[in-house]
Amino acid sequence: MSLLRTDGLTKQFGGLVAVDEVSFEVDSGETRAVIGPNGAGKSTLINCITGALEPTAGTVEFDGEDITGLSPHETVQAGISKSFQTASIFPEMTVRENVEIAALASEHGSFSVDFLKRLSGFDAVHDTTDRMLESVELLGDGDVEAASLPYGDKRRLEIAIALASEPELLLMDEPTAGMSPDETAATVELVEELQDTLDLTILIVEHDMEIIFQIADRILVLNRGQVIADGTPEQVQESEEVQEAYLGGVEL
Ligand SMILES: Nc1ncnc2c1ncn2[C@@H]1O[C@H](COP(=O)(O)OP(=O)(O)OP(=O)(O)O)[C@@H](O)[C@H]1O
Ligand SMILES: [Mg+2]
Structure with a gap:
């Protein structure tokens, strides 16, 4: 069952479309990852979900309720929480x-x-x-x-x-940024444990592909604000568009 769903979610900063009609779902209990090159719109997407940013267009639904445009405090009360860096x-x-x-x-x-x-x-x-x-x-x-x-x-x-x-849904934006390899490994283990012990649904933005492939059930790939792939780690890995987007950058 989907806990979170966005439909046509869009955020413009002046002429720049940072998040461009993004529609995706997060199922209850899953670990959902968002990846994409620098500036792809990952943090902006997360901030439109928490209410830190007001979307220009589109909707966010959580637990069957329309939460589009709620304040950060209201989305916390609805059951969404973000771990800040x-x-x-x-x-x-x-x-x-x-x-x-x-x-x-x-x-x-x-x-x-x-x-x-x-x-x-x-x-x-x-x-x-x-x-x-x-x-x-x-x-x-x-x-x-x-x-x-x-x-x-x-x-x-x-x-x-x-x-x-x-929260029912925990959002994490690059939780291992700045960590040593040991701290990263411990954090990844922790995220996996949290899901079991607290029955959490997790939406995580992470640069480290190894981590993503280890913990994510499904991966949403953004490039220039748009969804270029969405599926299991295997499906995403095979996507030509994803490989192109990462060309010369991160190896999948
Ligand atoms: N408050 C803002 N005002 C204007 N432009 C912004 C603002 N926040 C983000 N942007 C722009 O929107 C685009 C998407 O930025 P965002 O931070 O969402 O990308 P990201 O995928 O999280 O990148 P990174 O991997 O570097 O964290 C970028 O071009 C960025 O410069
Ligand atoms: Mg970011």
Whole structure:
């Protein structure tokens, strides 16, 4: 069953059509990848789904509801969450506080940090926080200041922050960017585990073909804003258009 569906989704920046009539579906429970050369429109597509950008045309449907043009906060409440590459962590707060604040914000909108210090009554928030920290294997680091985590653990914390709203669909835009090979391998393993333990549907943008072919059930290929292939890793690999788009670039 399809959880997310776009129909003719289009985003123009002035004369540039960054996302050009993209129609695709994400099924419940699958790991769906979006690939394509630099500037293909991958991030713009993701941002039109989260509501960070308003589409110029087309629709986004989630769980059978039209969510086109909703604000980022509204799409979070609908069940969509995005793991941000930067700036989502409060470095001076502990690991646990970072996830708690995200869990609360998803329910109540933004609020002051002082409010967090009077949190003792929020059992549900504590439970969610524990579960999400456990799912990214940071439960033992709950009281550590976020700033002091090694890079790979910071990225895991960002994923826990994204999970704090208990999404059905997790969007990830190049989650392994800047990671060492070891950290990349650990993150890939984590993504695969998350899908099992949390029953998540994942939409992931990733440059590393090896990773994509390892984790994706289906791959959407964009080039200059348009869909040039959509199918299983095997189908995409055989597509001539895909091979041309990547000519001289990434080897499939
Ligand atoms: N806010 C913006 N204003 C104007 N043009 C933009 C904006 N955001 C993206 N673009 C342009 O839209 C096109 C698609 O950009 P986008 O960031 O979606 O590509 P991408 O596939 O994510 O690329 P990358 O692999 O480099 O992350 C590019 O030509 C980019 O310069
Ligand atoms: Mg991008």
